[in-house]
Structures are given as structure tokens and as C-alpha cells.
Amino acid sequence: MKKCRIMGKILSLSIIMLAGTAPVLSLNIIHEEILINGVPGYTVPNPSVKVGELQDTSYTYTGADCVVYDYGVEIDDYVTIVVIDTGLVEEDWKELEQNSITNVDIVGFLTEDDESNIKWITDPEDSYLDDQVFFIHGLTVISAIAAIARDVKVIFVDIQMSNLFKTDPYGFEFDDYKLWEWLDDNQASKDIDIITCSLSKSQDFATSQILQKWDDLLSKDVIMVASAGNKGNYMNQANSIEYKYPQYYSHWYCIGSIDHETRTTGTPLSTKNGRSSFSSWFTTNVSGNHIVNWLAPGNGIPKLNRPIQLDYYWRYAYGTSLSTPYLTAIIALIITGYHNGIGDSTDPSLQKVVDILLYASSRSTFDQKMGYGYVDAYLAYGKAYTEGTLAS
Amino acid sequence: MNKSMEKYLIVLIMIPLLLFSSIFSVNGEVPVIASRVSKINENIDIIISGDHYNPNKTLFEMSLEVEILNRDNKNQTVIELDIPEYVVQINASFVNQSLELEQLGMVIDEGASYIYPSGITKENGSILFYINQSGLSQLPDGNYTLWRPINTASSLGWVAPAEVLLTNITVISGVMNIYYADFVIYTLPELSSEISIVLVITLLISCAILVVNRRRTKTA
Structure with missing residues (x-):
């Protein structure tokens, strides 16, 4: 009898001890759900608010929500962004133009045909697009632009890519002079203002002819931006795979990633206002563009994802591939702000755009790893509008 | 409860702790994911036309096989900081020190997981890689190293490098010798949730019996 009583007490104690852990377990689950916001790899909750009204912290951090949602600024008809990427398919093209939350106007798809002639496609149903192999990243970059630079005109440039498993034989090589020549020759007629690239080559492809074309584009006030990289260390180190082109060249402004919020769960972690742990930077021991010029949010940014079942959906992603279109979109807002201020489609000079970016930068001094910090979209748009007004 | 029963209970507590201590500590110490280049085709192609052809250099194409080892009993996530065109990397030191190897590749700066x-x-x-001398008919003498960079998510939430084994090629007088590193293959013991629960309950009951027994002894 006594033994039974003892055993009973022991069992009760065990049950109490086990039960005691239950609230902790459930608390952890709730904690996880709250912090899921912004975590790369997870679906964006309530995208019509988070993206549609730009209430996600990745947008409120720079004040993009004030410019785009509160003031209702849409990009005017006189801003065109060239997106250089690996591919785009018919469904993604159509979705990017018709997404219910935000969209862009893809005016054309530039590539080369089987005989290495320039091919300019304006119909998303063109059969050429059926053969695209690598195309997910194109959707990522353009959707990241679309979230902020609404209705902006986009020209897509198709670049070849292969990996161990698949080969995409279509599109340009970076070192194809025709590509840069076309961009330069058509800058005025296509009203090209910005060229953005979230890719890099490990070989230097810039021949003297290509460098000349880049010089020409700069002289036409085209701003060229490219991603800093995700290796979390310095680049352009001699004898290393980390050489990055075109980022190496000072013709291109190089964009790293800043953490817009603190997150203690998920991968990568995030510390508000810090350079994202993956965001690469440049040493000073080599010639060329050895600086990261600016950072932009790139750790937990909404992007449009291809449907798993029925519909496209928004998902958080990370990488300087996301930071670069983010800053690209802010530059589109700057050019639009200038147009709105001046009252016509006169573009600001490249130097003027850079001055506005510096004015709205979070840092007044340059830092080797963070450049001039991030650009406040609200300050930048206001400054651009004022500059336009003063120039009118 | 007598002393021998108490000893028995202590042993009961100790056994699982000793037996499963490796499981409790394993996640932080043993690389779950490992990679290696496991096969290289010794017939290395020299490419003399196409988009990548450069008359001032020799362009080589090396076919190979890569192995990714997941030592766990369940699926593991591999994190790529970016998406490289060619996931295997190569570098080299040549006998002729004027030679340099330049690997072709493009990178997408977006994180991904697999x-x-x-x-x-x-x-x-x-x-694909160039060596900066035209007209080469074979790999120049020297030492070559190949590896497949790979990362996993650490328990702290950041990207942690996994185990990357190096494969070395030595070329002497044109003769190629390849040295493959071998995986240390063992799988992590599986600790199912059912076993965990039984284990925890056994420990708790044993502890509780000991506590009660001690109290009774004191009272007496």
C-alpha cells in the first residue's frame, strides 16, 4: 500500500514536470510564427498590404512607402530600366505586367538568334521564349523593381547561363560587343536611363571597345548599377575566384545589402542597420572599382515566385540580387521626381542623380564595407523634385 | 527503498546519458554535409571554337562527377550564398610560373537552398577554364586542386561551411595523377521522437524516485 502511494507520487511528479514544459513549447511556436515575417524562404503574409501598400519593414525602412503609397507616385512614361539577367518566360512576362498587387511594362526582350544577330522581341508569346532554361532570377529582379517603381518600363536583356546540369544556349555573352553597342545606339530612342545587373562574371570581359560603349552610356547620363555579391568577404582579391565583372569597373555603381530589421530566427540572421553578413565588399589593394557605393535592403525582400499550384505568390528572399533592383527602383523614383519638379521629361544629369543619392544617403562619410550606407527614398524623391523645380 | 535499489536507479540514469551523449552533442560538432569531386574524366577536352574560344589562351573542358554526402537520416538543407554557373571550383600552381588558370563562370547574387x-x-x-597560353595540347605540369564549396544552415541560424574535401591532380611530364579524398562515411544514429520521450520519462521517474527516497531516509 505504502509502495503504491510512493509510486503514485512519483508518477504525479513526473506528469507535473512533463506538463510544465508544455507552455514553453507552445510559446516557442507562437514566437516562431510572429518572427516569420521577413524571413527568407517564407511566404509574405498579407501581400496586398505588405507589398501593395508597401507596409513591409523592408520598404518602410527607406520611406519608399511614403513616396509610392502615401503620395501615390508612379513612374512616368519617360523612365526605362534595362534589366540584364538570365532569362524570362512567357508566363512570367505576362504576370509581371498583370500582377494584381504591382506591375511593370516590359517593352521588349533583347537577345540574339541562332546566327548571332540581334533579336528584339515585343510579344511575350514569341516562341523563342519557350526555350529559356534559366529564368527564375529574371522574375525575382523585375518583381523587386515592380514593388517600388510601379509601371516602370523595362527592357530585358537575355544572358547565357549554364551549370552542371543544364545549358542555356540562348542570349548574349557578357563580352558580346553587339549587346553594348545596341544599348548605346538605342539609348535615346528607347529612353534608357538605368542599367541594372544582379549577375557577375569571374572573367574580365570588358574589351577596350566595350569600355568605350560604357563611357558613351555614362556620357548620355545612363546610370549603371550591379550587385556587390554574397560571399560576405572582400572581392577582387588577386588569384581568387572572387573577381567580379562588371563590378570591377568604376563605370558601375556597386550595391551591397543592409539589414532593415533585427531577426533572431531564420537564415540569414539580421541586425538592423548593419551590413548584411553575406554582403561582399572590396579591398583597396587592386585597381578598378574597389568600393561598394551604396547598400540597400537585401535580407528578406519580397519577390514574386512562380506558382506551386495555381497562383504566383510573394516570398521573402535575400542577396545583393535583391538590393540592386531595390536601389534601381529608388533611382527610377528620383528621375520621376525630377520630371515632376521640372514639369517635363527632361532627365537629370548622371551627376545630379548621384548627388541626390549622396544627399539622401544614411552615411555622410564613406565606409569601405558599407559605402555611403542606404538611400532614404523619401529624402531622395523630395530632393529630386526640388532640384527639378529649381531647374525649371 | 534500499541502497541497492538506489544504485540501480543511478545506473539507470547514467546509462542513457552515456549511450546517447554523442547524439546530444553531435549537431554542433560533426559536419552533416560533405562534398567532394569523386570522378574526373582524364580525357580533357580542348575547345577550339564557340563563344568562349580565345586565340590567345587554351580553353579546357573537364568532365567530372561530384558527390554530396548527407550523414543524417533525414533530408538536409544546403544553402548557396549565390548561384554559381559552375559549382565546382579549380585552382592551380604551375611549374611554369608564367602560366595562370582562369575559370569561367557566372554568378547570380541571390541566396538559394536545396x-x-x-x-x-x-x-x-x-x-571550363582557360590557361593563358595558346595551343596547349594537354594540361601543363603543375598541381591542380578541385573542390565543391557547400554550406548548411547552422543551429545559430547562419550559414555554416560544410565539410569540403579537396581532390588533387598532379601533372608531371604530361602524366596525370588524380588523388581523391574519401568521405568518412557514418550515419548519425537516429533518435526518434518516441525514443526521446521514453528516455526523458525514464530519466524523470528515476530522478523522482531518488528524490523521494532521499527525503524518506532523511525523515526516518
Whole structure:
């Protein structure tokens, strides 16, 4: 009898001890759900608010929500962004133009045909697009632009890519002079203002002819931006795979990633206002563009994802591939702000755009790893509008 | 409860702790994911036309096989900081020190993750690289190293490098010798949730019996 009583007490104690852990377990689950916001790899909750009204912290951090949602600024008809990427398919093209939350106007798809002639496609149903192999990243970059630079005109440039498993034989090589020549020759007629690239080559492809074309584009006030990289260390180190082109060249402004919020769960972690742990930077021991010029949010940014079942959906992603279109979109807002201020489609000079970016930068001094910090979209748009007004 | 019963209970507590201590500590210490280049085709192609052809250099294409080892019993996530065109990397030091190797490749600066099943997954493909001398008919003498960079998510939430084994090629007088590193293959013991629960309950009951027994002894 006594033994039974003892055993009973022991069992009760065990049950109490086990039960005691239950609230902790459930608390952890709730904690996880709250912090899921912004975590790369997870679906964006309530995208019509988070993206549609730009209430996600990745947008409120720079004040993009004030410019785009509160003031209702849409990009005017006189801003065109060239997106250089690996591919785009018919469904993604159509979705990017018709997404219910935000969209862009893809005016054309530039590539080369089987005989290495320039091919300019304006119909998303063109059969050429059926053969695209690598195309997910194109959707990522353009959707990241679309979230902020609404209705902006986009020209897509198709670049070849292969990996161990698949080969995409279509599109340009970076070192194809025709590509840069076309961009330069058509800058005025296509009203090209910005060229953005979230890719890099490990070989230097810039021949003297290509460098000349880049010089020409700069002289036409085209701003060229490219991603800093995700290796979390310095680049352009001699004898290393980390050489990055075109980022190496000072013709291109190089964009790293800043953490817009603190997150203690998920991968990568995030510390508000810090350079994202993956965001690469440049040493000073080599010639060329050895600086990261600016950072932009790139750790937990909404992007449009291809449907798993029925519909496209928004998902958080990370990488300087996301930071670069983010800053690209802010530059589109700057050019639009200038147009709105001046009252016509006169573009600001490249130097003027850079001055506005510096004015709205979070840092007044340059830092080797963070450049001039991030650009406040609200300050930048206001400054651009004022500059336009003063120039009118 | 007598002393021998108490000893028995202490042993009961100690056994699982000793037996399963490796499981409790394993996640932080043993690389679950490992990679290696497991096969290289010694017939290395020299490419003399096409988009990448450069008359001032020799362009080589090396076919190879990569193995990714997941030592866990369940799927593991591999994290790529970016998406490289060619996932295998190569570098070299040449006898002729004026020679340099330049690997072709493009990188997409977006993070990505992939799921790898338990055991070994094989990947086949090729890499392209230049050596800065035209007209070479074979790999120049020297030492070459190949590896497949790979990362996993650490328990702290950040990207942690996994185990990367190096494959070395030595070329002497044109003769190629390849040295493959071998995986240390063992799988992590599986600790199912059912076993965990039984284990925890056994420990708790044993502890509780000991506590009660001590109290009774004191009272007496």
C-alpha cells in the first residue's frame, strides 16, 4: 500500500514536470510564427498590404512607402530600366505586367538568334521564349523593381547561363560587343536611363571597345548599377575566384545589402542597420572599382515566385540580387521626381542623380564595407523634385 | 527503498546519458554535409571554337562527377550564398610560373537552398577554364586542386561551411595523377521522437524516485 502511494507520487511528479514544459513549447511556436515575417524562404503574409501598400519593414525602412503609397507616385512614361539577367518566360512576362498587387511594362526582350544577330522581341508569346532554361532570377529582379517603381518600363536583356546540369544556349555573352553597342545606339530612342545587373562574371570581359560603349552610356547620363555579391568577404582579391565583372569597373555603381530589421530566427540572421553578413565588399589593394557605393535592403525582400499550384505568390528572399533592383527602383523614383519638379521629361544629369543619392544617403562619410550606407527614398524623391523645380 | 535499489536507479540514469551523449552533442560538432569531386574524366577536352574560344589562351573542358554526402537520416538543407554557373571550383600552381588558370563562370547574387536526401547524391557535369597560353595540347605540369564549396544552415541560424574535401591532380611530364579524398562515411544514429520521450520519462521517474527516497531516509 505504502509502495503504491510512493509510486503514485512519483508518477504525479513526473506528469507535473512533463506538463510544465508544455507552455514553453507552445510559446516557442507562437514566437516562431510572429518572427516569420521577413524571413527568407517564407511566404509574405498579407501581400496586398505588405507589398501593395508597401507596409513591409523592408520598404518602410527607406520611406519608399511614403513616396509610392502615401503620395501615390508612379513612374512616368519617360523612365526605362534595362534589366540584364538570365532569362524570362512567357508566363512570367505576362504576370509581371498583370500582377494584381504591382506591375511593370516590359517593352521588349533583347537577345540574339541562332546566327548571332540581334533579336528584339515585343510579344511575350514569341516562341523563342519557350526555350529559356534559366529564368527564375529574371522574375525575382523585375518583381523587386515592380514593388517600388510601379509601371516602370523595362527592357530585358537575355544572358547565357549554364551549370552542371543544364545549358542555356540562348542570349548574349557578357563580352558580346553587339549587346553594348545596341544599348548605346538605342539609348535615346528607347529612353534608357538605368542599367541594372544582379549577375557577375569571374572573367574580365570588358574589351577596350566595350569600355568605350560604357563611357558613351555614362556620357548620355545612363546610370549603371550591379550587385556587390554574397560571399560576405572582400572581392577582387588577386588569384581568387572572387573577381567580379562588371563590378570591377568604376563605370558601375556597386550595391551591397543592409539589414532593415533585427531577426533572431531564420537564415540569414539580421541586425538592423548593419551590413548584411553575406554582403561582399572590396579591398583597396587592386585597381578598378574597389568600393561598394551604396547598400540597400537585401535580407528578406519580397519577390514574386512562380506558382506551386495555381497562383504566383510573394516570398521573402535575400542577396545583393535583391538590393540592386531595390536601389534601381529608388533611382527610377528620383528621375520621376525630377520630371515632376521640372514639369517635363527632361532627365537629370548622371551627376545630379548621384548627388541626390549622396544627399539622401544614411552615411555622410564613406565606409569601405558599407559605402555611403542606404538611400532614404523619401529624402531622395523630395530632393529630386526640388532640384527639378529649381531647374525649371 | 534500499541502497541497492538506489544504485540501480543511478545506473539507470547514467546509462542513457552515456549511450546517447554523442547524439546530444553531435549537431554542433560533426559536419552533416560533405562534398567532394569523386570522378574526373582524364580525357580533357580542348575547345577550339564557340563563344568562349580565345586565340590567345587554351580553353579546357573537364568532365567530372561530384558527390554530396548527407550523414543524417533525414533530408538536409544546403544553402548557396549565390548561384554559381559552375559549382565546382579549380585552382592551380604551375611549374611554369608564367602560366595562370582562369575559370569561367557566372554568378547570380541571390541566396538559394536545396534539399539533399540522406546518403550520397551524385552530380555530373563539367567545368571550363582557360590557361593563358595558346595551343596547349594537354594540361601543363603543375598541381591542380578541385573542390565543391557547400554550406548548411547552422543551429545559430547562419550559414555554416560544410565539410569540403579537396581532390588533387598532379601533372608531371604530361602524366596525370588524380588523388581523391574519401568521405568518412557514418550515419548519425537516429533518435526518434518516441525514443526521446521514453528516455526523458525514464530519466524523470528515476530522478523522482531518488528524490523521494532521499527525503524518506532523511525523515526516518
